[in-house]
Amino acid sequence: MFHLWSNSSHDEENDELKAKSKVNELKAALGPLSGRSLKYCTDECLKRYLDARNGNVGKSKKMLEATLKWRSTYKPDEIHWKEVAVEGETGKAFRANFHDRHGRTVLILRPGLQNTTLIDNQIRHLVYLMENAILNLPEGQEQMAWLIDFTGWSLSTSVPIKSARETINILQNHYPERLAVAFLYSPPRIFEAFWKIVKIFLDPKTFQKVKFVYPMNKESVELMRSYFDVDNLPTEFGGKATLKYDHDEFSRLMMEDDEKTSTFWGSSDKHKHGSSNSYSGAEVVPEPTSLAPPAS
Template identity: 75%
Template sequence: MFRRWNNSHSHQENDSLPSESKVNELKAALGPLSERNLQYCSDACLRRYLEARSWNTEKANKMLEETLKWRSAYKPEEICWDEVAVEGETGKVYRASFHDREGRSVLILRPAMQNTASLDNNIRHLVYLIENAILNLPEGQEQMSWLIDFTGWSLGTSVPVKSAKDTINILQNHYPERLAIAFLYNPPRIFEAFWKIVKYFLDAKTFQKVKFVYPKNKDSVELMRSFFDEENLPTEFGGKANLKYDHEEFSRLMAQDDVKAANLWGFNQKAEKISHPSAKHTGAEVAPEPTVVAPPAS
């Protein structure tokens, strides 16, 4: 019995060696990094980029270098809630107060609640919330889940195809292996026309993570509920939780997270400024300190 366990244990260790070797290869390929990039490029980060490029070091290096350029220019970790709060007034995207069964952060998207016309600000708002979801991941968890509610959606409220393409590119190219699953709940038939265009921007791995759920389709409903506890799942997704987005409360929680993010990335002066805001402020039935409220899936 001991021998069998010992062989299995050795096999697991041997399996990890190629992964470790690839991580070291990628580190060498990247060369010296600035302090902030060094903080970003953790071993877990490098594994995500390698995974996204089928463990091809050259391709992963190219992808990661593009991300570092993007992060240097876009500075997603420095975006504060004050800068994007107007985009969140209707609750079109927010981080939920519950986690999925694996303890992952959950973003809820309600595309029919679009309230502004600025494509750049819409993307900036989403990037902020992706960063926030990552900030609030439990230790040992690296991915998030998305729940997309199509109540009231129409082609008139949909984002332009270019905006959808830009959003997908950012998610796929700069947040690889961060999305675990995305459930599109009860999209209207007219959405099919929009989807036929958008799906071509998705790579194969991301495409496999997008699942359509229809209330009358038992299999699709059961798949979604295998990821979420019914008691936590909002009623608009067929669950039992009667949740209501509160922009003022959500904004308060995001302001607290801005301080946490500023401290994490070393923006101490910015953290001090955020801690003592001079203007009024405003967030949702969402996001206290992360706790796994649903038991892990077996």
């Protein structure tokens, strides 16, 4: 028995060394970084991009560089709640006040409560919530869980296929390995036609994380309850808790988090003096720093 445990421990150490070696290889391939790109590219971040590309350093580098370019233009870390608050008025998407059994942040989505028509702003709202969920991940956690309630959903409230594809591309390409699991709770039969098209855009890893749950299907219900405590889970998802979305209270929490976000990314002054979609010309750009360790 000791021999088996020893081998297992040895294998784990080898896996950790290989993973660390891959991270260092990716660091070296990326070259010197500065500012927010440097802050973004933590070891944990690099691991996620490597996982998303099955350890291929070249593909991971290409993916990560595309994200850094996207973040420098889209500026997800500079979206403030007041810019997207109208999207949250009905509670169609928000961060839950509970975690899953693994302690992960939970996002609740209720597409049947769609209240706007501007697709670009709907996507900005979701990106904002992704950034906020990441900000609120417990220490040691890299992923979140999604709960999607289809009450009231119809083809008239669904986003156009083109927009769904754009949203999926952003989530898959720029937030790799952030999703642990997504539970689609009791979707109507008509959703199947929409899903047949949308699932084409999902990569295999993401597709495996999407779980359909039907109240009459014991196996799917048990799977969901293996991730969530029924006392925390809202009744809309087959649990015992009452789901109450208070837009004013949620807005207060988001504005508090906006301050944390600004402090984290070093943009407190800009946050206090108004939002900007471009970096200030007076902003001092730090010297690029290499992520790779010095050669021994």
